[in-house]
Amino acid sequence: MPVSIDIIPFSDSLELYGEPDFSSAFSLAGHVSISLSSPSSMFQRRRSTTRALMQSLTVTFEGQSEIITPDIGYAPLRLCSITRELVNGESVDLSNDGHEDSNKPCSWNVIFDIPVPGWLPTTSTYGDRSAVEVGTRYALYATATFIYLEDGNSSIFSSFCSPFGCRTHTVNAPRCPVSLARFAEVPSGPSSLSSTSVFPMALFIVDAQSGQDDTKTDKTSIPPEILKKIQVVASIPNAVTLDETSVPLILRLQGNELDGFQRQRLQITDFTVDVEQIETYRSTTSLDCLARFMVPPRTQQPPSLPLRNAHSVHTLYEVGLLTTPYPSKSTSTRSFSLFDPSNSGKYIISGDGRVFVHDSLKGNATTPSPSENWYVLEANVPLAPEPHQIDWAGLRSRRISENSPLFSVCHLMHITLRCVYEQPDGEVVCERLHFSLPMQHVRVAVPQINPSAADRTIVGAMEFPKSVPYSQSLPAYSQLFYSNGERKIDYSTPLPLYEPPPSASTSSSFTLDHNDDDQNQSHNNFLICIYTNTRTPKPKTLILSCNI
Incomplete structure (x- = not known):
């Protein structure tokens, strides 16, 4: 086919910053390359000119989610489908006149920019490990419609066959995968004096529930009115990065409402910690879930509208070769500990465990001193660095x-x-107070490292670093502005002290010539890319410029 199209995004990955937000969007830009060449023919010594009339050109960003589990089977869902029409109004006439015999085709690059919703989940693989590429995936698709035009150099054979062929042709570009990754915003200031995490500590006033000790055989327990007087406040980071191998934990205990005899008899001997990851798989989504996630309606979901790149196993479920073992079951859960098997998560409290006993004594009773503080327990909870x-x-x-x-x-x-x-009566009873804290595991962007002096090149009076990813160093919009558009200002950084300007004798000056002045003014031009069009094998970009 003499016409082909290809999708070339500026980047094959899109980085989303901050929490999922339904009111935000991120830009995914690139261009669609249209190539036009003249096919060779045995009936002609010279290749004829190829002319095509491009009637339409669309690019679509589409995301899909699929799961496969042994108990609930296969379930697909279209997460989003955003289409942009790149050719509006009149058709575009394309021709390789004058370059028919070139080994390289003529190309035109049409710029696109698609707003990607900020709530979308990240690209990931999950579900049955025997199924390949099941999970959340995104890709770009492009479709163009052409009419091949006749010219005066057409051969007798092509003129004879043209009435039998369809003059309108649809060309599809190869699928272009796009990866979505989400990064949390790291606070600029220090998180906490007692925390080793980059995120600040969060306080939780917990309502601990009592439970029998595993080693207990009878029904005797600690009186509930005593356990209710124990106040517990826990602190963990707001978020934990995937690179961190330990989580700081601070427990504050207080028993001001306990009397002196209860303080003497009550001990906190140890505490146990475990970090659990819970994965939930769903085969169906409710109407409330569809409305909350703003996914396409039922009419645009499988099987009414199949996915563009569905997993091959979906045909087996459609024809009935594979069935769901539990038709009434709609969810499947996998949960496991993030601890190494050798880590028990148990921490022994030093001393006799009477953490609520104080030094101020009156008779046989212990009374709290006026300056009594919380009893603090601190620990760094280790996490397994690798899956085991x-x-x-x-x-x-x-x-x-x-x-x-x-x-x-x-x-x-x-x-x-x-x-x-x-x-x-002297009997010793044991009981456990247990509670759970919600955690947030996030991914943070790798900080940029400034190039060393050896990696820099000096050109004239300006210094340029080598291989510096300028596009990657740009911060996210949410890092510079609030959601209402107001600029974020870090007042923790003090302004530099005022210094008087240097005297005229010590200052250096230079004079700009006419060429430098013109070059300086050219930097004030605002460039607007319409689309790139060329009649030569090497693509060139056509731009419009206006001075401001």
Whole structure:
């Protein structure tokens, strides 16, 4: 075919910053390259001129989510479908006149810019490990419609066959995968004096629930009115990066409402910590879920409208060769600990465990001093750096915390305090106070490293670094402005002290010549890319410029 199109994005990955937001969007830009060449023919010594009339050109960004689990089977969902028409109004006449015999085709580049919703989940693979490429995926698709025009150099054979062929042709570009990654915004200031994390510490006033100790055989327990007087405040970071191998934990205990005898008999001997990752797979989505995630309606979902790049196993489910083992089941869950198998998560409290006993004594009772503070327990909870187990869904690796229509990941830190109490009759009973804290696992962008002096090249009076990704160094919009458009200002950085300007004798000056002045004025030109068009084998960009 003499005409072909190809999608060339400026980047094959799109970085989303901040929390998923339904009111935000990110730009995915690039161009669609249209190539036109003259096919060779045995009936002609010289290639004829190819002319084509481009009637339409569309580019579509589409995202899809698929799951396959052994118990609930296969489920597809179209996350988004955004189409942009790049040829509006009149058709575009394309011709390779004068370059018919060139080995390289003539090309035209049409610029596109698609707003990608800010709530979309990241590109990831999940589900049955035996299925390849199942999960959340995104791609760009392009379609063009052409009419091949006749010219005076057409051969007798092509003129004879033209009435039998369709003059309108549809050309599709190869699928262009695009990867979406989400990064959390790292606070600019220090997180906390007692935290080793880059994120600030969050406070949780917990309502600990009591439970029998595993080693207990009878029904004797600590009186509930005593356990209710124990106040617990926990602190963990607002977010934990996937690169961190430990999580700081601070527990504050207080028992001001306990009397002196209860303080003497109550001990906190140890506490146990565990970090759990819970993955939830869903085969169906409710109407509320579809409206909340702003996905396309039912009419644009499979099977009414199949996915553009569905997994091959979907045909087996459609023809009935594969069936769902549990038709009434709509969710499947996989949960596991993020600890190394050798880590028990148990921390022993030093001393006799009477954390609520103070030095101020009156008779046989212990009363709290006026300056009594919380009893503080600090620990760095280690996480497994690499996955160590595998099951039906693959390796049990850490993922970021996210929520999507078919797949969601959440993290919880489970904490258990072991309490020992001596009854008035001398009997010792044990009980556990347990509670869970929600965690947020995120991914942060790798900080940019300034090139060294050896990696710089001096050109004239200006210094340019080598191989510096300028496009990657631009910060996200949410890092510079608030959601209402107001600029973010970091007042923690002090302004430089005022210094008087240097004297005229010590200052250096230079004079711009006419060429420098013209070059300086050319920097004030505002460039607008319409689309690139060329009649030569090497593409050139056509731009419009206006002075401001």
